[in-house]
Amino acid sequence: MNTPAPTPSRTVAFLGLGVMGHPMAGHLAKAGHRVTVYNRTAAKAAAWAAEHGGAHAATPREAAAGADVVCACVGNDDDLRSVTLGADGAFAGMKPGAVFVDHTTASAEVARELHAAARERGLHFIDAPVSGGQAGAVNGVLTVMCGGDDEPFAAAQPVVMAYARACTLLGASGSGQLAKMVNQVCIAGLVQGLAEALAFGQRAGLDMPKVLDVIGKGAAQSWQMDNRGKTMLERKFDFGFAVDWMRKDLGLVLEEARRNGAQLPVTALVDQFYAELQAQGGRRWDTSSLIARL
Numbered sequence: 001m002n003t004p005a006p007t008p009s010r011t012v013a014f015l016g017l018g019v020m021g022h023p024m025a026g027h028l029a030k031a032g033h034r035v036t037v038y039n040r041t042a043a044k045a046a047a048w049a050a051e052h053g054g055a056h057a058a059t060p061r062e063a064a065a066g067a068d069v070v071c072a073c074v075g076n077d078d079d080l081r082s083v084t085l086g087a088d089g090a091f092a093g094m095k096p097g098a099v100f101v102d103h104t105t106a107s108a109e110v111a112r113e114l115h116a117a118a119r120e121r122g123l124h125f126i127d128a129p130v131s132g133g134q135a136g137a138v139n140g141v142l143t144v145m146c147g148g149d150d151e152p153f154a155a156a157q158p159v160v161m162a163y164a165r166a167c168t169l170l171g172a173s174g175s176g177q178l179a180k181m182v183n184q185v186c187i188a189g190l191v192q193g194l195a196e197a198l199a200f201g202q203r204a205g206l207d208m209p210k211v212l213d214v215i216g217k218g219a220a221q222s223w224q225m226d227n228r229g230k231t232m233l234e235r236k237f238d239f240g241f242a243v244d245w246m247r248k249d250l251g252l253v254l255e256e257a258r259r260n261g262a263q264l265p266v267t268a269l270v271d272q273f274y275a276e277l278q279a280q281g282g283r284r285w286d287t288s289s290l291i292a293r294l
Contacts, residue, residue: 007031007032007158007159007161007162008158009032009033009034010033010034010068010069010159011033011034011036011066011067011068011069012028012033012034012035012036012067012068012069012070012071012159013035013036013037013038013057013060013063013064013067013069013070013071013090014028014035014036014037014038014063014070014071014072014073015037015038015039015060015063015064015070015071015072015073015074015083015090016038016039016040016072016073016074016079016083016104017037017039017044017045017048018073018074018075019134019137020073020103020130020134020137021039021072021073021074021103021137022044022048023134023137023138023140023163024071024073024103024137024142024163025037025048025052025054025071026048026051026052027140027162027163028071028159028162028163029052029053029054030052030162031162033159033162034054035052035054035055036054036055036056036057036062036063036067037049037054037055037056037057037063038056038057038058038059038060038062038063038083039056042056042058045057059088059093060083060084060088060089060090060093061087061088061089061090061092061093062093063090063093064090064091064093064094064098065093065094065095066095067094067095067098068098068099068155068159069098069099069100069101069155069156069159070090070094070098070099070100070101071100071101071102071103071159071160072084072090072100072101072102072103072104073103073104073130074104075104076104076106076248077106077107077109077110079104080102080104080106080110080114081110081114084100084114084117085114085117091117091118091121091123094121094123096121096122096123097122097123097124098123098124099123099124099125099126099152099155099156100114100118100123100124100125100126101126101128101156101159101160102114102125102126102127102128102129103128103129103130103144104129105129105130105177105180105245105248105249105252106127106129106177106252107177107252107255107256108127108147108174108175108177108178108181108256109174111125111127111147111173111174111176111177112173112174115127115148115173115174124148124149124151124152124155125148125152125173126146126147126148126149126152126153126156126176127146127147127148127173127174127175127176127177128144128145128146128147128156128160128167128176129144129145129176129177129179129180130142130143130144130145130164130180131143131145131180131183133240133241134239134240134241135240137163140162140163140164140165141164141165142163142164142165143164143165143166144160144164144166144167144168144176145168145170145175145176145179145180145183146167146168146169146170146175146176147169147170147171147172147173147174147175147176147177147178147179148169148172148173148175148176149172149173150169153169177252178256180249181249181252181253181256184246184249184250184253185253185264185267187224187246187287188246188250188266188267188270188271189266189267189270190222190224191224191228191270191287191288191290192266192269192270192273192290194222194224194225194228194229194232194288194291195232195288195290195291195293195294196294197220198229198232198233198291199291199294202233208233209230209233212225212229212230212233216229224288228240228286228288231286231288232288232291235291235292237282237285237286237288237289237292238284238285238286239286240286240287240288241286241287242283242284242285242286242287243274243277243278243282243283243284243285243286243287243289244278244283244284246274246287247271247274247275247278250267250270250271250274251271253267254267254268254271270290273290273293274287274290276293277289277290277292277293280292
């Protein structure tokens with residue numbers, strides 16, 4: 001469990017209480033911040049407030065009113081626009097100088113769009129997608145990749161560290177989202193390689209748990225091998241980061257690659273493998289389910 005360094009209590013709003021947002025907001029409350037939450041399904045917000053002792057609001061605007069930092073973790077670009085823009089959006093309720101920290105995995109394009117929109121209103125916007133999955137959110141050990149301006153990042157970082165083990169500014173607006181795309185490209189290739197290796201070893205008649213123990217001490221070691229290798233052998237996929245979510249993320253990656261000219265042949269192929277798993281009914285299986293194709 002992450003124990004954040006003591007920081008001054010801040011007034012914080014959190015928008016989006018899914019499998020990631022619910023525990024992230026909980027860590028903010030445990031760290032002593034004054035937290036108001038918003039969720040599209042109001043009952044979830046009320047349940048969170050009852051559990052953690054914070055407040056809940058009917059709209060993003062109401063949740064953001066008076067907050068020093070407003071955090072969000074929603075589904076996609078359109079969801080993000082819906083909680084930031086418009087009469088009921090957070091930007092309409094935020095006080096001048098407040099910082100919006102977006103943990104959604106979204107496009108770099110929408111990050112730049114909302115950074116500009118916030119600036120016009122005297123606000124700040126940081127794109128801050130996370131890595132570490134649901135377990136990282138629950139345990140407060142997420143890795144946060146940020147894009148934006150120096151001063152608002154410095155103001156928001158101590159708050160974000162309530163649920164992170166690392167929170168790093170990587171460049172201008174959009175840089176956090178681009179870094180998350182790099183992260184997902186790495187994961188896609190690693191999981192496919194691990195799936196092929198495990199399937200190969202099983203066909204060869206090897207004692208694969210023992211093989212994993214041996215090669216996990218050498219150059220083949222990875223987080224995926226340590227945390228997913230044995231469950232892949234056991235064909236257990238009812239946990240973790242869902243195939244649907246990975247396809248959404250890889251769609252963002254491939255769209256950005258078309259824009260910047262990057263060549264991603266392995267990523268494009270693995271994306272199609274995940275499409276096959278979706279067709280097989282594996283939309284909510286963990287991404288390690290790539291081995292099920294083999």
